[in-house]
Amino acid sequence: MRSIARHPLLRRLVETVLTLFGVAVLVFTTLRAIPGDEITATLGTEAAGLSAEQQESLRAYYGLDKPLVLQFFSWLGNVLTGNLGFSRRAGATVGEMTANALPVTMELAVLATIVGLLIGVPLAMLSASRPNGVRDGFGQLVGLAALSVPNFLLGAALLTVISRYAHYNPNAQGFAHFTQDPLLNLQQMLFPALILGFGLAAPIMRTARSALLEVQTQDFVRTARGKGVAPWRLRVRHVLHNALNPIVTMTGIQFGYLLGGAVVVEQIFSVPGLGRQVLAGIQQKEYAVVQSTVLVIATTFVVVNLLTDLLYRVIDPRVRAA
Amino acid sequence: MTALLELADLRVSARSGRADREIVHGVDLTVEAGQTVAVVGESGSGKSLTMLAVMGLLTDPLRVTGGTVRLGDRDLTALSERELRTIRGNDAAMIYQDPMTSLNPLMRVGDQVVEAMTAHGVPKAEAGRRMLDLLARVGIPDPKRTARAYPHEFSGGMRQRVMIACALAMRPRLLIADEPTTALDVTIQQQILALIDELRRELGMTTIWVTHDLGVVARLVDRVVVMYAGHVVEDAPVRQVFSAPQHPYTKALLAALPDPTDDDRPPLAQIPGRPPAATDSVEGCPFRPRCAQAVDACATRPALQPRAQGRAACWVPPHEWRN
Numbered sequence: 001m002r003s004i005a006r007h008p009l010l011r012r013l014v015e016t017v018l019t020l021f022g023v024a025v026l027v028f029t030t031l032r033a034i035p036g037d038e039i040t041a042t043l044g045t046e047a048a049g050l051s052a053e054q055q056e057s058l059r060a061y062y063g064l065d066k067p068l069v070l071q072f073f074s075w076l077g078n079v080l081t082g083n084l085g086f087s088r089r090a091g092a093t094v095g096e097m098t099a100n101a102l103p104v105t106m107e108l109a110v111l112a113t114i115v116g117l118l119i120g121v122p123l124a125m126l127s128a129s130r131p132n133g134v135r136d137g138f139g140q141l142v143g144l145a146a147l148s149v150p151n152f153l154l155g156a157a158l159l160t161v162i163s164r165y166a167h168y169n170p171n172a173q174g175f176a177h178f179t180q181d182p183l184l185n186l187q188q189m190l191f192p193a194l195i196l197g198f199g200l201a202a203p204i205m206r207t208a209r210s211a212l213l214e215v216q217t218q219d220f221v222r223t224a225r226g227k228g229v230a231p232w233r234l235r236v237r238h239v240l241h242n243a244l245n246p247i248v249t250m251t252g253i254q255f256g257y258l259l260g261g262a263v264v265v266e267q268i269f270s271v272p273g274l275g276r277q278v279l280a281g282i283q284q285k286e287y288a289v290v291q292s293t294v295l296v297i298a299t300t301f302v303v304v305n306l307l308t309d310l311l312y313r314v315i316d317p318r319v320r321a322a
Numbered sequence: 323m324t325a326l327l328e329l330a331d332l333r334v335s336a337r338s339g340r341a342d343r344e345i346v347h348g349v350d351l352t353v354e355a356g357q358t359v360a361v362v363g364e365s366g367s368g369k370s371l372t373m374l375a376v377m378g379l380l381t382d383p384l385r386v387t388g389g390t391v392r393l394g395d396r397d398l399t400a401l402s403e404r405e406l407r408t409i410r411g412n413d414a415a416m417i418y419q420d421p422m423t424s425l426n427p428l429m430r431v432g433d434q435v436v437e438a439m440t441a442h443g444v445p446k447a448e449a450g451r452r453m454l455d456l457l458a459r460v461g462i463p464d465p466k467r468t469a470r471a472y473p474h475e476f477s478g479g480m481r482q483r484v485m486i487a488c489a490l491a492m493r494p495r496l497l498i499a500d501e502p503t504t505a506l507d508v509t510i511q512q513q514i515l516a517l518i519d520e521l522r523r524e525l526g527m528t529t530i531w532v533t534h535d536l537g538v539v540a541r542l543v544d545r546v547v548v549m550y551a552g553h554v555v556e557d558a559p560v561r562q563v564f565s566a567p568q569h570p571y572t573k574a575l576l577a578a579l580p581d582p583t584d585d586d587r588p589p590l591a592q593i594p595g596r597p598p599a600a601t602d603s604v605e606g607c608p609f610r611p612r613c614a615q616a617v618d619a620c621a622t623r624p625a626l627q628p629r630a631q632g633r634a635a636c637w638v639p640p641h642e643w644r645n
């Protein structure tokens with residue numbers, strides 16, 4: 001009998017827990033390495049005028065007087081019991097804030113990924129159909145452009161142009177959750193999703209292009225051509241299908257990156273996602289907010305990775321068999 | 323008899339940079355309807371490229387740079403990709419060398435056979451029924467269940483059977499079998515050869531066997547075409563090839579055939595020297611560097627000339643050969 005400790009699922013679980021613990025330690029220490037704390041962030045320069053006793057009592061109030069190790073484990077213990085902490089700035093628990101922000105971030109990430117795939121994959125197929133031809137040059141150029149234009153620039157430019165000349169700026173009004181006003185929500189998500197998706201299209205297109213080029217040279221593609229299979233079917237059913245694994249991997253990585261990395265675009269378009277929650281937490285030195293939110297992001301990332309692995313199994317019967 | 327397939331001065335080149343390197347140097351070959359022909363030659367002599375050129379399956383950097391391929395009354399080299407598609411798998415089909423890589427790993431084997439028919443307009447339901455019959459015919463047990471399997475669940479021999487089912491699905495007039503057994507176990511080889519030969523008779527297909535081992539197909543063919551370094555050097559009825567080869571290379575090939583009484587003698591190992599890379603442009607006769615019969619005249623390339631009951635490209639007739 002195989003030892004249960006070697007079971008791949010168990011190993012995966014242990015790896016996951018260790019990763020998340022590492023993230024927790026990292027974010028905890030990094031935060032404390034930034035000068036200032038919640039007292040200085042709240043009081044500003046006035047904090048310098050406080051007497052020693054006042055400072056002491058405030059530190060005790062914010063829980064900053066305890067040793068770091070104790071602070072760490074008391075936070076971690078709270079997290080494990082479902083208490084992610086409290087934000088004095090927002091007057092809400094981090095749990096409540098996350099329950100609002102996580103769906104927004106997920107929605108944005110999913111929409112952006114769809115946009116990225118819709119641009120990246122067809123462009124890659126166009127490029128790969130005539131390597132080094134005119135189409136390929138065009139595809140690569142778009143890819144390069146998407147990679148080189150920073151999305152804050154693109155976002156600001158798009159927002160300015162559309163709101164000034166088309167007098168259309170759905171993001172000027174308060175943010176509407178999808179469950180409240182789906183139509184307004186989708187309009188508000190449109191530009192951020194387009195911009196993030198455009199940035200995503202570049203790495204997806206590059207990965208897809210090289211995967212497609214590789215698959216195209218394989219024997220079974222020649223077999224299919226030898227049967228007289230039509231070109232579109234050849235490209236989708238035989239070539240693209242066999243190139244999916246690297247595309248899924250790259251998309252998964254980019255999706256994970258969007259979970260916390262969409263800060264700038266969320267900020268420009270006033271989208272209340274996790275990125276903004278972390279940013280506000282950092283500005284306010286609300287340690288628990290930052291730590292817990294980052295941990296939520298990391299956990300989501302892990303879940304996305306697991307789903308990616310499941311997707312491999314759906315795509316490839318050889319993985320299922322292994 | 324009428325010619326089903328006629329290659330005239332067929333040339334295949336590989337583009338490298340700006341220049342073209344010619345690999346197949348003007349092949350002339352006629353196959354009569356119903357005939358079975360072996361194309362023989364050492365590895366790298368251009369057999370596969372010639373056959374892929376017939377099917378219009380060459381891909382960058384390879385392409386046809388001269389000559390014609392006539393199938394029935396059509397010149398395939400003049401057809402568009404779209405028109406070629408109606409011929410591939412329908413009028414002419416090919417079985418490839420490596421069954422391990424020739425099937426799509428992500429597609430059920432049944433679907434891959436069905437596809438060979440739906441590509442030519444057979445309705446899906448009918449194709450599905452015919453697929454089950456085909457799988458049974460090529461010797462795959464329990465077709466209903468195995469049709470749903472993926473290639474990785476099959477052995478090499480079973481995969482090659484699936485490839486055969488794909489190739490025969492539309493009952494092509496021309497079948498090209500490009501070393502269909504080299505990648506298989508010896509015991510399986512005979513079964514696959516026998517199966518293809520059986521189906522060939524049954525469907526009355528004109529068949530080209532590509533091989534580097536003349537002994538393997540000797541019993542199966544009417545005629546043998548010998549290729550060397552991208553040239554046809556001899557083309558003759560199978561009996562004559564074995565009894566009275568008209569080209570020194572053919573003779574060397576025969577001498578190198580494994581002797582059933584001597585297992586240690588490896589095939590082809592006895593021809594001294596190595597074949598030129600097919601792209602080397604040799605002055606004169608391409609076989610000259612390895613030829614025991616070479617004379618001064620061989621500095622000029624010999625053309626394929628009528629010789630006995632076939633054709634050979636050699637300046638020196640057999641009765642003048644030393645030993």
Ligand SMILES: Nc1ncnc2c1ncn2[C@@H]1O[C@H](COP(=O)(O)OP(=O)(O)OP(=O)(O)O)[C@@H](O)[C@H]1O
Binds near residue numbers: 364367369371600
């Ligand atoms: N894509 C390619 N680019 C450049 N040269 C190639 C390419 N494919 C094949 N060749 C060359 O063409 C020559 C003939 O190849 P071909 O596959 O027709 O040989 P073959 O007679 O079928 O040999 P084998 O018995 O090994 O299958 C080889 O020497 C090879 O180097």
Ligand code: SF4
Binds near residue numbers: 607608637
């Ligand atoms: S032409 Fe000369 S070199 Fe070529 S095969 Fe004949 S004898 Fe040999």
Ligand SMILES: [Mg+2]
Binds near residue numbers: 370
């Ligand atoms: Mg070959």
